[in-house]
Amino acid sequence: xxxxxxxxxxxxxxxxxxxxxxxxxxxxxxxxxxxxxxxxxxxxxxxxxxxxxxxxxxxxxxxxxxxxxxxxxxxxxxxxxxxxxxxxxxxxxxxxxxxxxxxxxxxxxxxxxxxxxxxxxxxxxxxxxxxxxxxxxxxxxxxxxxxxxxxxxxxxxxxxxxxxxxxxxxxxxxxxxxxxxxxxxxxxxxxxxxxxxxxxxxxxxxxxxxxxxxxxxxxxxxxxxxxxxxxxxxxxxxxxxxxxxxxxxxxxxxxxxxxxxxxxxxxxxxxxxxxxxxxxxxxxxxxxxxxxxxxxxxxxxxxxxxxxxxxxxxxxxxxxxx
Ligand code: FDA
Numbered sequence: 001x002x003x004x005x006x007x008x009x010x011x012x013x014x015x016x017x018x019x020x021x022x023x024x025x026x027x028x029x030x031x032x033x034x035x036x037x038x039x040x041x042x043x044x045x046x047x048x049x050x051x052x053x054x055x056x057x058x059x060x061x062x063x064x065x066x067x068x069x070x071x072x073x074x075x076x077x078x079x080x081x082x083x084x085x086x087x088x089x090x091x092x093x094x095x096x097x098x099x100x101x102x103x104x105x106x107x108x109x110x111x112x113x114x115x116x117x118x119x120x121x122x123x124x125x126x127x128x129x130x131x132x133x134x135x136x137x138x139x140x141x142x143x144x145x146x147x148x149x150x151x152x153x154x155x156x157x158x159x160x161x162x163x164x165x166x167x168x169x170x171x172x173x174x175x176x177x178x179x180x181x182x183x184x185x186x187x188x189x190x191x192x193x194x195x196x197x198x199x200x201x202x203x204x205x206x207x208x209x210x211x212x213x214x215x216x217x218x219x220x221x222x223x224x225x226x227x228x229x230x231x232x233x234x235x236x237x238x239x240x241x242x243x244x245x246x247x248x249x250x251x252x253x254x255x256x257x258x259x260x261x262x263x264x265x266x267x268x269x270x271x272x273x274x275x276x277x278x279x280x281x282x283x284x285x286x287x288x289x290x291x292x293x294x295x296x297x298x299x300x301x302x303x304x305x306x307x308x309x310x311x312x313x314x315x316x317x318x319x320x321x322x
Contacts, residue, residue, distance in 0.1 A: 064284045072107045189230050
């Protein structure tokens with residue numbers, strides 16, 4: 001195991017450790033600098049802050065998708081509160097005229113408590129989003145939830161045309177899942193996959209996963225189904241030269257209006273800007289809220305050099321002049 005892999009494993013464990021999280025929350029001397037480091041990756045702690053960040057990104061020519069951060073809610077009151085907060089997000093997007101969709105984890109609005117609760121809450125949100133002319137993207141979670149999430153998406157698609165779904169290229173099952181969701185309306189977002197998963201069901205990071213992503217991306221792009229190519233991988237996206245996706249789009253004269261490139265806020269934004277400058281539709285995934293501890297640890301774990309940036313960001317708050 002390389003030192004980067006070891007660091008990544010430790011960070012993933014820190015991310016999930018409730019005691020460490022509680023300690024951070026109780027100690028402003030830790031909370032404030034870590035929040036400062038997290039700000040690179042999030043839209044803020046409140047919806048008001050997030051709306052401002054979204055507006056600024058829109059002004060730079062990026063669409064956004066706003067996610068009120070949270071997952072694996074085990075208390076139905078919290079699932080209902082999250083649903084209400086997403087309704088406020090939809091309202092803010094509509095009234096502030098933002099170029100934004102919403103993104104959510106079904107487990108934030110009740111999946112772990114009762115799949116029916118998540119479905120009912122998702123219906124409320126899909127309907128409100130539809131009335132406001134917005135798209136609602138469903139994120140994909142750990143492998144134990146994949147089938148359930150796809151089933152709920154299928155049910156939602158019987159009523160709504162504005163509900164998209166995320167598929168993870170690292171799962172062996174995804175080629176089949178892709179064929180199934182291509183039959184449904186709604187955007188398909190293709191990611192590599194972020195959750196820990198055993199090799200029986202998923203490919204580890206590396207050449208084999210990258211090849212899988214390329215094949216699925218090819219299938220998705222040539223299907224002409226509305227899609228989001230959601231990766232920061234320069235081998236897949238680098239516009240100078242714009243490799244695989246760009247060549248395919250040009251060769252096959254695919255309509256650019258149904259394709260977008262999407263990246264996480266604070267990650268490889270120069271690559272997204274280069275795609276925007278090439279005339280592609282681009283979108284920034286913009287999470288906000290107080291559950292940033294897990295999100296920050298995951299961003300550092302998937303790319304350990306980010307730790308240096310996080311230290312600089314955190315330190316600038318207190319004792320380093322910029
Ligand atoms: P990979 O991790 O191989 O990175 C390729 C290159 O990109 C790196 O070498 C580096 O240059 C750059 N890079 C990647 N991550 C970076 C970082 N944090 N900081 C700086 N540079 C970085 N996952 C999931 O399981 N379910 C989901 O619903 C979603 N949703 C989602 C939405 C959107 C819009 C995006 C962009 C991503 C997700 N993901 C996700 C996360 C996804 O599965 C994956 O973990 C990350 O995107 C990182 O994978 P890459 O495809 O970028 O490749």
